[in-house]
Amino acid sequence: VKDTLHSEQREIVQRALAKLPEEQTRILILAYFEGLTQSEIATKLATPLGTVKTRMRSGMIKLRELLGKEIKSLH
Amino acid sequence: MAHEDYKDMLTAQALDALEAPAVRDLEAHLQGCAECRLQLSEWEDTAAALAFASLEAKLLEPSRQLRGRILDAVRADVKALETTKQAEDGHLQPVNVLPLKPSRTWSSAQTWGAIAAGVVLVGLVTTLFVLWKQNREARQELARLTEQVRDAQQQMIQQRDLIEIVAAPGARMRELAGTKVMPGAHAMIAYDKTGRAILMATGLPPTPAGMAYQLWFIAGGKPMPGRVFTTDASGAGTFNDQVPAEALSAAVFAITLEPKDGMPAPTGAIYAISGT
Numbered sequence: 088v089k090d091t092l093h094s095e096q097r098e099i100v101q102r103a104l105a106k107l108p109e110e111q112t113r114i115l116i117l118a119y120f121e122g123l124t125q126s127e128i129a130t131k132l133a134t135p136l137g138t139v140k141t142r143m144r145s146g147m148i149k150l151r152e153l154l155g156k157e158i159k160s161l162h
Numbered sequence: 163m164a165h166e167d168y169k170d171m172l173t174a175q176a177l178d179a180l181e182a183p184a185v186r187d188l189e190a191h192l193q194g195c196a197e198c199r200l201q202l203s204e205w206e207d208t209a210a211a212l213a214f215a216s217l218e219a220k221l222l223e224p225s226r227q228l229r230g231r232i233l234d235a236v237r238a239d240v241k242a243l244e245t246t247k248q249a250e251d252g253h254l255q256p257v258n259v260l261p262l263k264p265s266r267t268w269s270s271a272q273t274w275g276a277i278a279a280g281v282v283l284v285g286l287v288t289t290l291f292v293l294w295k296q297n298r299e300a301r302q303e304l305a306r307l308t309e310q311v312r313d314a315q316q317q318m319i320q321q322r323d324l325i326e327i328v329a330a331p332g333a334r335m336r337e338l339a340g341t342k343v344m345p346g347a348h349a350m351i352a353y354d355k356t357g358r359a360i361l362m363a364t365g366l367p368p369t370p371a372g373m374a375y376q377l378w379f380i381a382g383g384k385p386m387p388g389r390v391f392t393t394d395a396s397g398a399g400t401f402n403d404q405v406p407a408e409a410l411s412a413a414v415f416a417i418t419l420e421p422k423d424g425m426p427a428p429t430g431a432i433y434a435i436s437g438t
Contacts, residue, residue: 096214097364099214100212100215101364102348105350106337113329113333116328117328118177118178118179119212120212121329126181140170140174143174143177143179144174150212154211
């Protein structure tokens with residue numbers, strides 16, 4: 088049951104991520120899973136720091152909209 | 163810095179992606195700004211949800227304390243077994259066993275001694291059995307934990323692959339939605355410009371014996387076979403593959419059910435497919 092619940096939660100988040108622009112998803116994944124700062128991401132992707140900041144913020148806003156009420160049930 | 167500037171920093175702070183000086187400035191602001199504290203908490207909920215995008219779905223590995231406790235128990239059991247075996251072989255005589263003198267008739271003391279020896283022998287056998295059982299259970303537990311660690315290592319490798327692919331220039335991600343055969347199925351494939359790919363699927367039912375799921379790359383109406391894979395008990399499966407050069411620029415991705423060794427062309431029902 089725990090595995091099934093976890094699988095559903097994972098699917099919800101993966102569906103949401105799949106709906107984000109790829110550049111935003113990439114930045115969120117690098118920040119969250121790789122633990123990179125905004126400057127480090129900018130260097131790694133050869134992208135201006137301001138662009139990274141904008142995409143990170145836009146990605147989080149969009150992710151929150153997509154997850155909506157699901158967020159509380161994920162925790 | 164103005165209040166609005168700090169608000170813009172909250173999403174990065176929730177992802178722990180701010181530089182150290184910015185973190186110090188923001189923390190000083192948060193001490194006096196209840197609105198930003200509340201918003202940061204909400205952004206942290208969103209960031210935490212990303213944990214569910216992880217490939218890992220199981221307990222990674224035992225704690226160091228648990229692992230140490232199990233290893234100590236195994237070592238103690240093995241040592242006890244060796245001591246008992248030596249005692250039985252006569253190398254180490256138990257102090258509470260009386261040697262029997264050769265005699266045709268037993269005295270009362272000898273009779274009691276024999277009974278005591280019998281009791282000790284029964285005790286030794288019982289102890290030996292209990293230790294053997296504990297040792298076997300400990301070994302089974304170790305085997306289970308070893309399997310978990312192996313799974314976790316495999317998942318970490320796949321997680322690393324995903325990050326490398328996603329971070330590569332020109333990386334692409336495509337979503338595969340469940341068909342009417344399995345509406346709950348869902349998959350995501352990420353691949354870089356060299357074709358190095360990783361697919362993460364969920365919601366797929368267990369495969370029948372002798373069958374497996376197979377990934378297909380369809381370009382110009384021509385399906386090209388990908389790898390076969392199975393899912394775990396939760397219906398999830400993750401694996402690496404290579405997108406053919408012909409399918410790099412534009413392709414439809416699909417998952418079908420096929421014989422376990424895979425087929426050169428699709429024969430089974432489509433469980434999930436991407437858009438064109």
